[in-house]
Amino acid sequence: MSNSGKFGAGRSGNPAGRPKGARNHTTRAVEALLDGEAAALTRKAIELALDGDGPALRLCLDRLLPPRKDRPVTFALPPIVTTDDLPKATGAIVAAVAAGELTPAEAAEISKTLDVHVRAIEATELHRRMAALEARGT
Known part of the structure; x- marks a missing residue:
């Protein structure tokens, strides 16, 4: 604290903050x-x-019965076995938004899930390739 009675820049009067569970x-x-x-x-x-x-x-x-934050959605989504299948899946999502079956926010959430799935496929393929290279090298 400075001589003026005010805390200096970047210095809190309560560094520990409000205790957890403290009520207003x-x-x-x-x-x-x-x-x-x-x-x-x-x-x-x-x-x-x-x-x-x-x-x-x-x-x-x-x-x-609190209002639901989200809802289950049903629309045709082709199977995604390899990364080559991703354009078909994203095309289905775009078509569902265009048809009014999905909101853009729902499409964004589904796209995030697709992204995670594709990364899992890529990791599996990479692991398979590395195992094949190691098997050839020994």
Whole structure:
């Protein structure tokens, strides 16, 4: 700390940072207010939902069945046995996006999976070639 009472550039007043599990002052205050009321509040939310209150109904349903982050997708994807098969697979992905069967984000995720699969094929082929070279050399 400098003489001005401020920390110098690049020097934290709390180098260890916030302890794990430490709660915000506001969060602690709200928890203290609601202490022992969780069951009553839950019951009231359920009653409101059953009476047709839209926001209460959404709250209850989101807790019972949270919205899915992603979904399974089905579309025709040719088998990928060698790296030569990759253009057919990427062509199928592009066609599925063009047809509206996949979103661009879903296509990007599937393409990442294809990339990992192709790298596994390449590693297997490389291992096979090295083994063949070693067998010839001995």
